[in-house]
Amino acid sequence: MRSQFEIERIIEGRLKSYLHRDKTGIRREVLRLFLRFRQTTIADILEDLKGQFSVSFHTIASMVGIIASRIGILKVSRNSGGVTTYELREKYAAMVVRLAGA
Numbered sequence: 542m543r544s545q546f547e548i549e550r551i552i553e554g555r556l557k558s559y560l561h562r563d564k565t566g567i568r569r570e571v572l573r574l575f576l577r578f579r580q581t582t583i584a585d586i587l588e589d590l591k592g593q594f595s596v597s598f599h600t601i602a603s604m605v606g607i608i609a610s611r612i613g614i615l616k617v618s619r620n621s622g623g624v625t626t627y628e629l630r631e632k633y634a635a636m637v638v639r640l641a642g643a
Contacts, residue, residue, distance in 0.1 A: 572641040575629040
């Protein structure tokens with residue numbers, strides 16, 4: 542079984558790789574939104590980014606899905622109305638600040 546240190550090292554490597562492929566800055570901006578709001582929805586992220594980037598709901602949903610499932614730094618919850626909210630896990634906030642900037 543992996544130690545917590547090993548898990549954090551793997552997650553940091555995945556996050557670095559994810560951000561390395563960020564040509565437009567949108568991935569960093571999505572992560573900064575999670576630092577600012579901590580808990581948000583896809584629609585809220587889209588609304589915040591529409592002025593800066595030409596993006597669709599599907600594009601944002603894909604990015605957030607990768608961050609949540611592949612990288613593993615988001616907590617996902619669904620309310621009774623079917624709205625999914627995403628929250629940055631507190632233990633990864635410092636890593637996101639260090640790698641994505643604040």
